[in-house]
Amino acid sequence: MIYQRRALQRRLDDLRDVLDGEAVDKLAERLNRAGKDRVAAMWELVALHGLSKCGSLQNEVALASQRRPDILFEQGGLRLTADVTAVSDEGLDKDNPYHELSQLIEVAKNKLQLPIGGLDLRIQSKHLSTKRGTRTVLLLPPREKLQEFVRQTIVPQLREQMSEGKFPLHIGIDDDDVGLDITIDPTKSPYNSGGFAAYDVPKIKDRNPLYSALKAKAEQLRGADGFTGVIVGDGDCIALSDRSTNWDEVSTKQIVDEFFRQFSSVDFVLLLSVRESRHGGAPYPPAVRKNDASLFVREGCDARSELNSLFHAMIGHFPKPAMMPVNGALRAREDDYDLGHHGGYSMSGSNVVRLGLREFTEIFAGLRTLQDNGAKYVEAARKLPQESSHLQAIVLRNLMAGRLPKSIEIIKTGEEDNDDWVEICFGEIDPAIAPLR
Numbered sequence: 001m002i003y004q005r006r007a008l009q010r011r012l013d014d015l016r017d018v019l020d021g022e023a024v025d026k027l028a029e030r031l032n033r034a035g036k037d038r039v040a041a042m043w044e045l046v047a048l049h050g051l052s053k054c055g056s057l058q059n060e061v062a063l064a065s066q067r068r069p070d071i072l073f074e075q076g077g078l079r080l081t082a083d084v085t086a087v088s089d090e091g092l093d094k095d096n097p098y099h100e101l102s103q104l105i106e107v108a109k110n111k112l113q114l115p116i117g118g119l120d121l122r123i124q125s126k127h128l129s130t131k132r133g134t135r136t137v138l139l140l141p142p143r144e145k146l147q148e149f150v151r152q153t154i155v156p157q158l159r160e161q162m163s164e165g166k167f168p169l170h171i172g173i174d175d176d177d178v179g180l181d182i183t184i185d186p187t188k189s190p191y192n193s194g195g196f197a198a199y200d201v202p203k204i205k206d207r208n209p210l211y212s213a214l215k216a217k218a219e220q221l222r223g224a225d226g227f228t229g230v231i232v233g234d235g236d237c238i239a240l241s242d243r244s245t246n247w248d249e250v251s252t253k254q255i256v257d258e259f260f261r262q263f264s265s266v267d268f269v270l271l272l273s274v275r276e277s278r279h280g281g282a283p284y285p286p287a288v289r290k291n292d293a294s295l296f297v298r299e300g301c302d303a304r305s306e307l308n309s310l311f312h313a314m315i316g317h318f319p320k321p322a323m324m325p326v327n328g329a330l331r332a333r334e335d336d337y338d339l340g341h342h343g344g345y346s347m348s349g350s351n352v353v354r355l356g357l358r359e360f361t362e363i364f365a366g367l368r369t370l371q372d373n374g375a376k377y378v379e380a381a382r383k384l385p386q387e388s389s390h391l392q393a394i395v396l397r398n399l400m401a402g403r404l405p406k407s408i409e410i411i412k413t414g415e416e417d418n419d420d421w422v423e424i425c426f427g428e429i430d431p432a433i434a435p436l437r
Contacts, residue, residue: 001038001039001042001322001323001328001331001332002039002042002274002321002322002323002324002325002328003042003046003318003319003320003321003322003328004319004322004415004416004417004418005337005418006414006415006416006417006418007319007320007415007416008031008042008045008046008319009415010415011045011046011049011319012024012027012028012031012045014049014052015027015045015048015049015052018052018057019048019052019057019058019059020059023059023060027041027044027045027048031045034332034333034334034335035332035333036086036088036090036235036329036332036333038332038333039086039088039233039235039325039328039329039332040084040085040086040233040235042086042233042328042332043084043085043086043231043233043235043272044070044084044233046317046318046319047070047071047084047231047233047272047314048070048071048084049317050313050314050315050316050317050318051071051073051310051314053313053314053317054073054075054310054313054314054317055073055074055075055076055078055310056073056074056075057071057072057073058071058072058073059071059072063081063223063224064223065222065223067219067220067222069081069082069083069220069221069224070082070083070084071083071084071231075310078226078227078303078306078307078310079225079226079227080226080227080228080229080303080307081221081224081225081226081227081228081229082221082228082229082230082231082270083217083220083221083230083231084230084231084232084233085213085216085217085230085231085232085233086213086232086233086234086235087209087210087212087213087232087233087234087235087237087239087240088209088235088236088237088329089200089209089236089237089238090209090235090236091209092199092200092209093200094143095137095143095199096137096138096140096196096199097140097143097146098121098123098138098140098194098196100143100146101121101140101146101150102119102121102192102194104146104147104150105119105121105150105154105182106119106192108150108151108154108155108158109158109184112155112158112159112162114184114186115186115189115190116189116190116384117188117189117190117191117192118168118184118185118186118187118188118189118190118191118192119182119183119184119192119193119194120182120183120184120185120188120192120193120194121180121181121182121192121193121194121195122180122181122182122194122195122196123138123139123140123179123180123194123195123196123197124138124139124174124179124180124181125137125138125139125179125196125197125199126139132204132206132207133203133204133207133250134203134204135199135203135204135207136197136198136199136201136203137199138196138197138199139177139178139179139180140178140180141177141178149178153173154171154182157171158171158184167185167186168183168184168185168186168187169182169183169184169185170182170183170184190384198238200237200238201238201249202238202239202249202250202255203249203250204250205250205254205255205258206255206258206259206262208239208250208255209237209239210232210237210239210240210252210255210256211255211258211259213230213232214230214232214255214256214259214263214266214269215259215262215263217230217266218230218259218263218265218266219265221265221266222265223265224265227267227268227301227303227307228265228266228267228268229266229267229268229269229270229307230266230268230269230270231270231272232269232270232271232272233272233273234271234272234273234274234325235325235329236325236326236328236329236330237325239252239255240252240271240272240273240325241273241325242273242275242292252271252294253296256269256296257296260296260298260299266298267297267298267301267303268295268296268297268298268301268303268307269295269296270293270294270295270296270311271293271294271295271296272291272292272293272315273291273292273293273325274289274290274291274292274321274324274325275289275290275292276288276289276324289320289321289322289323289324290320290321291315291318291321293311293312293315295307295308295311319415319416320416322416322418337418338418339358339374339376340356340357340358340359340418340419341355341356341357341358341359341374341419341421342356342358342359342374342375342376342419343356343359343373343374343375344356344374345390345391347394350394350397350398351398351403351425351426351427352423352424352425352426353391353394353395353423353424354411354421354422354423354424355391355421355422355424356374356419356420356421356422357410357419357420357421357422358419358420359374360422369392370389370391370392370395371386371388371389371392372386372389373386373387373389395424398426399433401429401434402429402430402431402433402434402435403426403427403428403429403430404426404427404430404433405424405425405426405427406425406426406427406428407424407425407427408422408423408424408425409422409423409425410422410423411423
């Protein structure tokens with residue numbers, strides 16, 4: 001996810017001193033369950049934890065309507081009720097299933113015994129205009145018919161071209177409903193490429209994922225005491241990203257202003273995301289990620305200054321982001337854990353090596369070898385051409401010279417990391433495995 005698991009666990013532990021243990025258990029359960037709700041639970045956790053460091057916090061206190069918003073917070077004379085949610089462009093992705101088509105073609109290629117990758121997939125689009133605005137739609141078959149489309153339309157053409165010895169393979173489809181240009185070049189394996197129009201750019205103020213997420217929470221806050229608001233976390237939504245706007249795109253401010261106009265029960269909206277930048281003179285400087293927040297307050301609300309100070313302090317207690325929302329949302333759908341320092345290593349001289357503790361333990365347990373170079377999916381990686389492991393060569397060189405480890409030390413990291421290091425120091429030549437001198 002966006003934040004490391006160790007950082008999330010520490011915040012769960014802290015909240016047990018503030019909130020009811022059952023409420024924290026429910027958060028942990030949601031965080032352990034793969035799916036899109038995992039991202040919403042993550043944002044709820046860091047928001048609750050951050051606020052708990054700033055004042056008095058309660059969770060899911062029943063209103064007169066019997067609804068239970070996520071947050072009831074008090075700090076001096078400031079009292080606010082808020083709900084936390086996450087927003088993504090998943091609905092738009094389902095309506096424009098580019099990635100599903102790409103995966104189905106890759107599966108078909110595998111059955112045809114074509115090498116992994118080498119696919120270039122280009123999708124045409126159309127613009128649908130209404131009185132409220134324009135939206136972009138990719139020219140693809142409906143999601144539920146993709147598998148049939150690949151089986152009946154794509155695969156027969158690939159087979160025919162392969163039987164004729166045509167390479168690279170090429171399929172072009174251009175009609176009112178489907179517009180595709182598919183090229184498969186085995187010489188470009190194992191990499192894929194593609195292109196399509198941006199269908200997720202919001203162009204209608206009240207017809208987009210952000211507005212829908214806000215609208216869904218408005219009723220939850222009706223009748224609450226104090227100032228009311230919605231805290232929205234980025235679950236991979238272009239409206240919350242810092243990607244440049246198109247001339248016909250509606251801004252985030254326009255979307256929130258339209259929400260305020262239609263729903264008087266909400267005083268503020270706080271949008272949470274992550275920003276990434278690169279600094280330094282190196283050709284590929286490491287990415288620097290930081291938490292980002294945008295606060296919108298209804299005109300006439302006299303708590304703008306207090307809310308701004310509060311949320312600035314709250315975000316100061318957030319973990320350091322480990323990845324961007326687009327990648328965090330993808331990882332949240334996976335059952336297994338992210339890699340640690342797999343494949344990474346360092347050495348000091350010729351007799352001291354350092355590698356990830358998790359990889360070291362998996363090697364010790366027989367799940368992988370150094371030759372796997374830290375691959376996440378070992379069996380799949382072994383089917384591809386493998387590069388030699390420099391680390392394995394170092395260890396083997398010491399062993400063949402008659403040197404065994406004389407010390408193994410665990411180097412602990414912090415909560416912003418998801419792995420530790422193990423440092424192995426090889427000793428002097430041991431006559432037990434070397435010629436006597």
